[in-house]
Every structure is written in structure tokens, then in C-alpha cells.
Amino acid sequence: LQQAVQVMGIEWHEDRFERLETRGLGVRVTTGQGRALDAVLLVGADGARSPVRLAAGIEHHYTPYGDMGVVAHLDIGLPHQNRACQWFTGDSVFALLPMPDTADGPQASLVWSMPEGRAREWQALDADAQQAFFAAHARAITGDRLGPLRLRTRPQGFPLTLERSAMVAPGVALVGDAAHRVHPLAGQGLNLGLGDVHDLLDVLRTREPQRALGDPRVLARYRRRRAEPVWAMSLVTDGLHRLFGASNAPTAWARNQGMRLVDNLPFLKRCLIRAAVGD
Known part of the structure; x- marks a missing residue:
């Protein structure tokens, strides 16, 4: 700019x-x-x-979610192929956004929405403990879809809110x-x-x-x-x-069926993408 x-x-x-x-x-x-x-x-x-x-x-109107968005720059083990990936775990949303490769290999940006208390505990750890916490949770969430994930930067957090003015x-x-x-x-x-x-x-x-x-x-x-x-x-x-924070079985079942339906209907997926980018 x-x-x-x-x-x-x-x-x-x-x-x-x-x-x-x-x-x-x-x-x-x-x-x-x-x-x-x-x-x-x-x-x-x-x-x-x-x-x-x-x-x-x-x-200005402000409604806190009680969650924090934690962001960091990552080294990833496998090429991201310019795709963003997102996992919903019930109490958190784990997203990996593609970045240009460097001499160290493929790169991604992390956006991890999680309960604020857990985010602050993670941020308060020393660098080695932060890496260990992240590696364990990332493997459990992603199933190594993009290979081993490693923090390049210390995680930074911001409170998540719904706001309008x-x-x-x-x-x-x-x-x-x-x-x-x-x-x-x-x-x-x-x-x-x-x-x-x-x-x-x-x-x-x-x-x-x-x-x-x-x-x-x-x-x-x-x-x-x-x-x-x-x-x-x-x-x-x-x-x-x-919806993704709901834990009762009927809601979770309906939510998951809906996501599978969208994933299997390319036309519907394209419509949602066009709506998201304002086309």
C-alpha cells in the first residue's frame, strides 16, 4: 500500500x-x-x-464470543497446492491458509479459533513448550494431511467478537x-x-x-x-x-450431512464461493 x-x-x-x-x-x-x-x-x-x-x-455494538483467534506462520511438511484447509473440532476451528514457498519448503498461515483461556495458556508457554503443544494438537486435528506442522513465529492472539456500527x-x-x-x-x-x-x-x-x-x-x-x-x-x-459449536447429536448429525451434501455437489459449492466473494 x-x-x-x-x-x-x-x-x-x-x-x-x-x-x-x-x-x-x-x-x-x-x-x-x-x-x-x-x-x-x-x-x-x-x-x-x-x-x-x-x-x-x-x-457501535459489540458481542464477545469468549474465544480467541490465534495466528502464526508455519512450515508444513507437504505441498498445500494453493488450497486452504479447515477443521471443526467442536470447541475450535483450525484453518491453514496457503502462503508462497520459501527455501525452507511449503508455508502456511495458521488461524486457530479456540476458547480464550486455552489460547492464553498456550501463548504464555516458552517457545519449546509452544511447539510441543502445537505439534500434538495439530497432528490430532489434521491427521497429518499436510505432513508435520511447525511454528515459524510465536502465536499471536486477538479476541473474537461480533461487531457492527x-x-x-x-x-x-x-x-x-x-x-x-x-x-x-x-x-x-x-x-x-x-x-x-x-x-x-x-x-x-x-x-x-x-x-x-x-x-x-x-x-x-x-x-x-x-x-x-x-x-x-x-x-x-x-x-x-x-452450528459447529453445537454438541447435541441430532444437530451434529444434520450439520455433518449438510456438509457432505455440499461437498458432493460442485454446482452448489461454486454458488457458495461466488456468494462469498460477492460475485
């Missing part, structure tokens, strides 16, 4: 957001180094704990995790954020000539445009989380 900004000749400030003032239909941002930056529109793309969202007073305020629009968060089990958080950017740009590009970029009526269109896809993905990911 920084390289692209430099190529396009866009001014880059190596600084931190400090506070926000609304000025007419625009805003003034004060940075940590005391600089004042005026803009007709501020786009908050500053993550789940968004200081921009807080400073703009944008309504009003997304806009005069002169301010939120995108990505600043605007909403969903459970990572379907890997759709990034796609939702890219959809935010696409729809925001489209709304701004097609606004009436007399309306400023930060006009509340223009930004309200962006909020309405994103309401349905964000709600739908939140409903799906939260439902899947509850």
Missing part, C-alpha cells in the same frame, strides 16, 4: 491519529505530532478498536474492521472490507455535483448500500459458529 501511494504521488504522513473536529461538511484531524490536516472526508480504516470511530461518536458520521466513513467484524471461520472479513471500499467509491463517484464528499446524505447512501451484505454475512458466520 505504501509503495502504491508513493507511485501515485499521494502525500504520506508517518504519524498517528489524535483527535477529530467537525468543520462544516468537512473535518480537521490533529495528529500525535501536533499537525492539523483538513479534509472533506475522513475514511476510518484503522481496525476493530478504531480511534476514528470513537472520536466521531459513531454508534452505524458506519458514518458527518465527514467520516468507516470501512473494514472499523465498521464491522464477523467470526473468522468463513474467512470473509477481508472480503467485507473490500466490498466497503468498492461501494464507498461508487457512491462518491456517482453523487450529485453539488454535494460534498462528506455530505451526510451521500454517506447515508453508502451505509444503506452496505447494510444488507454486512447483515447477511454476520448472520451466516454467527450461525455457522453456533
Whole structure:
């Protein structure tokens, strides 16, 4: 991103957001180094704990899952063939995402959603104990489908939540995790954020000539445009989380039969993939 900004000749400030003032239909941002930056529109793309969202007073709803997403970079024993793999264990979701090979061999990114207490215990171990814990659990979960798995980096965790916001305020629009968060089990958080950017740009590009970029009526269109896809993905990911966390036999049986049905129907699988990427 920084390289692209430099190529396009866009001014880059190596600084931190400090506070926000609304000025007419625009805003003034004060940075940590005391600089004042005026803009007709501020786009908050500053993550789940968004200081921009807080400073703009944008309504925000937060529901914790009691789980933590633990991420790490892995060496894997067998080629991943550019496929992502995911295992549901009842109280956790174990996902391996393909990465480019290195001189050390095939690589993958780990996203392991697990109860928060267990995640913190794992993170508190020394490096050797972390490796031993991971190797034992990874083999039991994956059945060595990708061969032996080894941590290249220490596991880092973040609490998992379901979040939504009003997304806009005069002169301010939120995108990505600043605007909403969903459970990572379907890997759709990034796609939702890219959809935010696409729809925001489209709304701004097609606004009436007399309306400023930060006009509340223009930004309200962006909020309405994103309401349905964000709600739908939140409903799906939260439902899947509850479904795969269910332990009673009838629900587990129905869930597993449904997954087998999808796996055996390529047309249905392609439809689900197209829906996931917003095609």
C-alpha cells in the first residue's frame, strides 16, 4: 500500500491519529505530532478498536464470543497446492491458509479459533513448550494431511467478537474492521472490507455535483448500500459458529450431512464461493 501511494504521488504522513473536529461538511484531524490536516472526508480504516470511530461518536455494538483467534506462520511438511484447509473440532476451528514457498519448503498461515483461556495458556508457554503443544494438537486435528506442522513465529492472539456500527458520521466513513467484524471461520472479513471500499467509491463517484464528499446524505447512501451484505454475512458466520459449536447429536448429525451434501455437489459449492466473494 505504501509503495502504491508513493507511485501515485499521494502525500504520506508517518504519524498517528489524535483527535477529530467537525468543520462544516468537512473535518480537521490533529495528529500525535501536533499537525492539523483538513479534509472533506475522513475514511476510518484503522481496525476493530478504531480511534476514528470513537472520536466521531459513531454508534457501535459489540458481542464477545469468549474465544480467541490465534495466528502464526508455519512450515508444513507437504505441498498445500494453493488450497486452504479447515477443521471443526467442536470447541475450535483450525484453518491453514496457503502462503508462497520459501527455501525452507511449503508455508502456511495458521488461524486457530479456540476458547480464550486455552489460547492464553498456550501463548504464555516458552517457545519449546509452544511447539510441543502445537505439534500434538495439530497432528490430532489434521491427521497429518499436510505432513508435520511447525511454528515459524510465536502465536499471536486477538479476541473474537461480533461487531457492527452505524458506519458514518458527518465527514467520516468507516470501512473494514472499523465498521464491522464477523467470526473468522468463513474467512470473509477481508472480503467485507473490500466490498466497503468498492461501494464507498461508487457512491462518491456517482453523487450529485453539488454535494460534498462528506455530505451526510451521500454517506447515508453508502451505509444503506452496505447494510444488507454486512447483515447477511454476520448472520451466516454467527450461525455457522453456533452450528459447529453445537454438541447435541441430532444437530451434529444434520450439520455433518449438510456438509457432505455440499461437498458432493460442485454446482452448489461454486454458488457458495461466488456468494462469498460477492460475485
